[in-house]
Amino acid sequence: MKVGELGERALVNLMAELIECTAVLCPGADDCSAIAYGDHYLVVTTDMLHKKTHFPREMTGFQVGWMATAATLSDIAAMGASPIGVTMAVGIPRDTDVAFALDVMRGCNACCTQNGTTLLAGDTDEHDELTLVGTAIGSVQQDKMLTRAGATVGDVVCVTGELGLAAAGVKMLLESRFADHRLRERALKKLFEPEPRIVYGQALADSGAVTALIDTSDGLSLSLYELSKASNCGFYLRAADLPISEEAKSVSHDRWEELTLAIYRGGDYELLFTARDGLLAAIPIPYTIIGKVTQSGMQLEVDGVVQELKAEGYEHLTASGPRV
């Protein structure tokens, strides 16, 4: 059998079974792996991004570097950890302008600096396709680390920021008829230069109120499915409570499309978390309550009608189309 027939998630699961991992959290279990070091956990994550699936031609070199760095730092944020450093391997075609290549590095550097961390090792290699692999290392007190496991029946489900902003950006790229300059600029900024929620993640870890945490890079629904799997719980979401971005609304023909962008598309890199209802006052960052943790089932209430939340989002290898 070929890997294209098997699909990414199935392949990753088979691969993970082969690893004799001695860490506290092993590959595939969470946004990061975690290993004890002194009285802290070191958390580590790696992400491969490349031109065909991640870098449309509208992106500048700076944005390519920023995106690769932000994607990996977002995983550090999703553990409630502080970043120690980022490494970046860059595979670059021979016919790339030197100016573009340097701009990529400027983007990596800027995203690190803005998030209070530093680029550590790098590697540059000739490659047919522009390929960036960012690896981030972070650190968190052992008793404060947040994972996907821990959501408990009765907890509320919350998300930072707005939903569907990056997805609106994708639609604006594909269809040129959306003319509102301000909305377009904001959506593309989100799509190409997402902000890893490092400060938010640390605040959530410090609050003592949060029971489970993940980022929404793969979209709200798939992220909820990951929380469900790790926490062994269900979710009940209310569509009316979702903080759908003005941009997603503006590019949608109807309510259904709006919800699709907000729930089944990725790229927002917000934080999705569950928290004890009685401890919400301890959370010092802005967020929206979008539902609650249940025993089982993945449910979405739209206009009083409860439907099943689909396990739909972006998957490589068997994906019907690229995310951007």
Next chain:
Amino acid sequence: MKVGELGERALVNLMAELIECTAVLCPGADDCSAIAYGDHYLVVTTDMLHKKTHFPREMTGFQVGWMATAATLSDIAAMGASPIGVTMAVGIPRDTDVAFALDVMRGCNACCTQNGTTLLAGDTDEHDELTLVGTAIGSVQQDKMLTRAGATVGDVVCVTGELGLAAAGVKMLLESRFADHRLRERALKKLFEPEPRIVYGQALADSGAVTALIDTSDGLSLSLYELSKASNCGFYLRAADLPISEEAKSVSHDRWEELTLAIYRGGDYELLFTARDGLLAAIPIPYTIIGKVTQSGMQLEVDGVVQELKAEGYEHLTASGPRV
């Protein structure tokens, strides 16, 4: 200007200038970057390997995974550090056999396990070209870390293992007339499954005798040039003292070719170090003294005649040919 015209080293230097690095050792300065963490340094390195330049068709999936892991662990060894963990991002073509893909992961896992460490995070992504990016994290006491800087006039130059073994393997692959089965097997094993010298590196760091350290992945000569640049010194090598492997001798037509394989070809992943002459007894691992540290100049004595050691080895982007 295109990056292909500029060349890898020049591009890397320009990129490094853009990085506002807050670490103790920054990208480009050494085998790893290093950042203070508690009373230790965390050392970090990342390496991108891909089919066209690193994985000839004779390699099994296991060897591909092993090689990518070993290459990055070798950099940890070259700091005298202990590995904490390795992350591996795998870009894999859709038409790859699942069995091959799983074998890659087995190779990664085996190399980690054999070197006392563990695979941490992974990422798997569809990619046109088989591409592996390994990132290794290690740890070393601050006063024991070894770098490329520190070689002092009067120190001896030493290398572990044998020279030209991997290069002999390359030649055996290209030319089928080398029939000795035992030599071929040993050379290809070295070429495809190099041993990162983790234990040796730690022993060198503990000895207190070593002044500078690097691995020979890029070949003996280029590695000496890196030591020379970082330590601001010269080297005087004696060809007669080089531990040239039987395999390199067996595939060479003459003494000149033997020396070329031993000095100007990479892939052996041995450790090259300088040490205080009077403290050599403190070094508990096998090694060969091949020359001495001088004020300046890169000299090679062959049969009583002193010639200049060329800065020749493997470089991507402007390379005339692949390493393997």
